[in-house]
Amino acid sequence: MSSQTMTVVGGGLVGAAIAYGALRAGMRVRVLDQGDTAFRASRGNFGLVWVSSKGGKMPRYASWSRDALKLWPNLQKELVDLTDVDAGLEQPGGFWLGFNDADVRARADLLERIDREVGGIPFKMMDPSELRQYLPGIGPAVVGGSFCPLDGHANPLMLLRGLHAALRHRGADVITGVDIAEIRHDPANGSFEAVSQDRQSWKSDRIVLAAGLGNAGLASQVGLHAPIASTRGQVLITERLKPFLDYPTNKCRQTREGSVQIGSTSEDVGLDDGTTTDKIEVLARRAVETFPALARARLVRAWGALRPLTPDGYPIYQESVSCPGAFLATSHSGVTLAAAHCYVLGPWMAGLSQVPAGFEVFTGDRFLDADASFSHDH
Secondary structure (H helix, E strand, C coil): CCCCEEEEECCCHHHHHHHHHHHHCCCEEEEEECHHHCCCHHHHCCCEECCCCCCCCCHHHHHHHHHHHHHHHHHHHHHHHHHCCCCCCECCCEEEEECCHHHHHHHHHHHHHHHHHHCCCCCEEECHHHHHHHCCCCCCCCCEEEEECCCEECCHHHHHHHHHHHHHHCCCEEEECCCEEEEEEECCCCEEEEEECCCCEEEECEEEECCHHHHHHHHHHHCCCCCCEEEEEEEEEECCCCCCCCCCECCEEECCCCCEEEECCCECCCCCCCCCHHHHHHHHHHHHHHCHHHHHCCEEEEEEEEEEECCCCCCEEEECCCCCCEEEEECCCCCCCHHHHHHHHHHHHCCCCCCCCCHHHHCHHHHCCCCCCCCCCC
């Protein structure tokens, strides 16, 4: 075990995965988690473990997502063996479904370009008759789709529970109900101090800011740039149904318990994580167009959650130049990237491995000279 300590600010999927990765690599770790008062994106994640179409404007993100999917089975097994918590990973492949010919053609062009530029991200375009061999319940509104054999899904809440159980099992100091307001750096000895709103404080040799929307206010205190805004996603859940959907799709997925998760929206509404009847109606209508049998299903729950999003939709992973040992990690793909955050980012941010190759594209500095619009490409 290292004599150095690392504090991770943020106990959601991103922070918990990084903290666990650092801990298992030999670092002494503390997690400061805001708890249930946080706008936790982990609650609103649709649960896809997905690479298909990601990285259309950043090839390194496509390869990062592809490699994360390959690491996921290791994380699933490790969490089950250590904590008996099953994150529910299934990787049978996944389908994107399109409702007009133009969208289907654009999808094919995008996937072909990504696979050509990055490699190792296979796909197959299918017409409705071929889709029905895998998804017999699709409706006539679906005019085509794509299949990627790497894709799958998991249970975000069980993943978060498993990561926190693993942290505690391995001896991490997990402190909840903490709202960090200030990060102090002592250049004389290189140490950091995280200070809460109620003036509690914790010192460590290294610090990782993984506080989601909270990173926007904290990053500049250690010389990092985090232009992060919120996007709301609304999600619906049906009653438990007999199994009919063997593959996750971009419109909906059936959980192990039988309920169907329908989602999701992407709305610029500030810090409002509520639900709205108009968006619920849009999601429900689209789900029924995709799978007409859902017209007979009862909805049992709807919720909204806020996700942190950078101007180009891609993550920021960066160490501070002015305050070495301070790191920023923000990503809205906390489920897809969980294993990579654990096995790659954790050791790097703990100072136990080198910066991953090609990570210069993920620095927040890319936004300093550009007035980037929010493209939501991810």
